Amino acid sequence: MKKEAKNKIPVKTPEHIRFAVLAADIACFTVRDDGKLCVRLVRVDRPPHFPGIPGLPGGLLDPKETAEEAAGRHLFTKANIRLARTYMEQLYTMSRVDRDPRGRVVSVAYLALVPWERLSAQEQAGDKQAWWEEIGKATRLAYDHDEILSIAVRRLRARARYTTILSRIMPLEFSLTELEEAFEKVLGMSIDKRNFRRKILSLEVLVKSDSVRSGGQHRPAQLWKFKNKGVEEIEVL
Amino acid sequence: MKKEAKNKIPVKTPEHIRFAVLAADIACFTVRDDGKLCVRLVRVDRPPHFPGIPGLPGGLLDPKETAEEAAGRHLFTKANIRLARTYMEQLYTMSRVDRDPRGRVVSVAYLALVPWERLSAQEQAGDKQAWWEEIGKATRLAYDHDEILSIAVRRLRARARYTTILSRIMPLEFSLTELEEAFEKVLGMSIDKRNFRRKILSLEVLVKSDSVRSGGQHRPAQLWKFKNKGVEEIEVL
DNA sequence: CCAAAAGTGTTTTTCCTACACCCATGT
């Protein structure tokens, strides 16, 4: 019984090994209706090191939540993006000893995607606390968030090539041209229209929607949906 | 000055946010000379939950080291594998609240590779504390190490297909047959000899070595090296 | 009838796959 007591444990973990604070940071992307690939930034105000400069949304873990739960929570409370509409996957864990000048903070970074169409008007517009920034212009961020962002963009590009991850950045219904443009914006290259359509249709991940989009003074576009709602699968493009 | 004091910080982080213990676990692979893909296991002895059962090597972070440094350190102290010979990349961070029944431990898992040829005789042989286990037989591990191992194998297979990661599991010099066998063991499939040779040579990642291997009673094999020592690159196979 | 984006086929080239025999060496 004495032995059992010895083994019960870290209700009383020794002080010296509980030196770290755990955090989660989120690189949340969307393709804005002007076609720009954007990331959600927030105003970080932690003088003297980070006085009112931009950064990724994030915050500390609670003792009873996973890193992913903390990421979803802070994405909502700090950046006003609701988890229900977003896809999230773990990206990288940042553990440099001096990454936060105030003390040892280890941060689990997440990659999130949200369809622009499903954001409320207020979420789209942004304000002084949280806003959408074009990828190229999101620079000089707080902490090591430049590095997180660069890892996130690289990962997004890689996964766009061999998974259906872009289904999580598209509206529920979209034209093939819109899907092609999402690929072009994310991959930063132009794609042949006819080859793209043949390829994406041959993968059989899309189904025709009932409706068409009757936009400007031109032929209306057939709308499509992704067949498999949530998940992703291996492919190529 | 008062303001400054307020911003100095987590020399005095509040107790309640320093609830977690940080750890690193390592899935370290090699291809043994019998051709088996193996993972390094250690004996975990933490009764009552894990009394002398196998697990991945790992351990806690020190306050002044990164997760990767801790991984390298524990790989050496717990599993007797020296970092100098190993390639290591971050795999996934496990943060389930109850993953360690003794208290909240968040673990950063790493994938490591080491060439069998570069291990000492003692490291190759293993003992009661640390040994090489074939992938299929490494099961019912401590904590969530089954899950880590499964993620690691999946990742290794994926990266073998589009990077030169296998350069880190091969000896410095090797025959094309040996390289082909490494691919076959890792991917768990057989590969056509002629097609493999044509493909791998067309990628121009190998250079001929000066020497040949004069093994049994047959024609000696030309030996090859990877052109770019350390790094990896995008390819296909 | 004009502007603007939607939609559609064919040809060429590249890459993957399947497949069988000769070569150099040690015993």
Place this chain on the structure above:
DNA sequence: ACATGGGTGTAGGAAAAACACTTTTGG
């Protein structure tokens, strides 16, 4: 001389890439 793994070439099919015109609508 023979057993053993090392080494090579070709032909057919599938997928990728290059490329231009017709269709449908709104103004």
